[in-house]
Amino acid sequence: MEKKVSLAVIKRLPRYYRFLGDLLDNGITRISSKDLSLKMNLTASQIRQDLNNFGCFGQQGYGYNVELLLNEIKEILGLNKTYNLVILGAGKIGQALLNYNKFEKRGFNFIGIFDIDKNIIGSELKGIKVQDINNLKAFSKENHIDIAVIAVPVANATDLYENVVSYGIKGIWNFSNTELKAKDGVIIENVHLTDSLMTLAYRLNSGEFVEE
Amino acid sequence: MEKKVSLAVIKRLPRYYRFLGDLLDNGITRISSKDLSLKMNLTASQIRQDLNNFGCFGQQGYGYNVELLLNEIKEILGLNKTYNLVILGAGKIGQALLNYNKFEKRGFNFIGIFDIDKNIIGSELKGIKVQDINNLKAFSKENHIDIAVIAVPVANATDLYENVVSYGIKGIWNFSNTELKAKDGVIIENVHLTDSLMTLAYRLNSGEFVEE
DNA sequence: TAGATTGTTAATCGATTAACAATC
């Protein structure tokens, strides 16, 4: 296994990916760490350090080939594979995620959506029939699920999480505003919207100036 | 102005707030940094350091009074005030946010929702009429807006952002997958869902074990 | 009082930045 890369670096990768994609779209084929640093508001040093966690993608005197680097990062992020996702909770958040087309473009495919509410179960959303959450166990045996999206109310989130893990699902994208207990081999990515909004509130009051 | 508190600390505050709220709900009235550290998977040192950025809330030999500390953090985060928000983009994400009741409980009130689509404009969502985005300027003169939620497609986000800033709105909660240029006095909080999902994909592939 | 636990200073660790030899 490769040496451990810090989470700070990993969290910057999607941003590199976005900027490089924009460059390519604008017909720019090469870029130096210096020029990229100016666009991204980072230091050139940091960019080179970040990239060198994964390999030597540049060339002295030349810089980086944009397309090549973009593909390397795509590979690093695991975006050459596809992922099967299920959405747990067919409320507004679940539906919003299901309808957002960008995810499928990146290889994240929604193969199922589940709910507990009899009034929603059976209805069709974006070509997928909403299933009873009790079907998830059986469904997970017939289909390989990479990621479960937890989009249910806080009260149900923890129990659901335990079930999901017991079905062997390794990736959790958690939208519920609660802590899910870390378990070996299970990766949890939290999207705590309330926390995000509170942080914004704090910063609005603290009279902070230019930021990120 | 107080000394600058690092963003790392600020981002931990909502989590403290959540845990302390849970403690209080469970009837726990006092807690030591040591016990809290065990629950939150932090070090006791870090908790004391974090809190002491803002004041001395504990007592030697006793620990912290849960209710008192909760209120202090509430105050620090600016949750004793209320905030007026407008949602820009009445699509699924905009609607999901509008319908999520937790925000209003914390003092974040949605006072308007705007869209560009004539088919949606005029319809009513959660008791609020969807307005034409062209009304936003006039609306912002009649109402104090603390935070604009950008929930429009990438293509429109940058122009909209420039407009919003020109209307004097200082807080931006950005759900579009693009970079908004930092400006003095404007606070941007990004929720980059695609980035979050990519980070999850990376971690799923990297064979990482227990985390966060 | 004795024990517990804070607030705070000092030590450590890790991440960012600077510098520069290697080399395209």
Next chain:
DNA sequence: TAGATTGTTAATCGATTAACAATC
């Protein structure tokens, strides 16, 4: 070749952890 820019080592900076006197 000369200039540019990398990859990488060393220096700096900041954040986390440890230690402990103060004190409830």
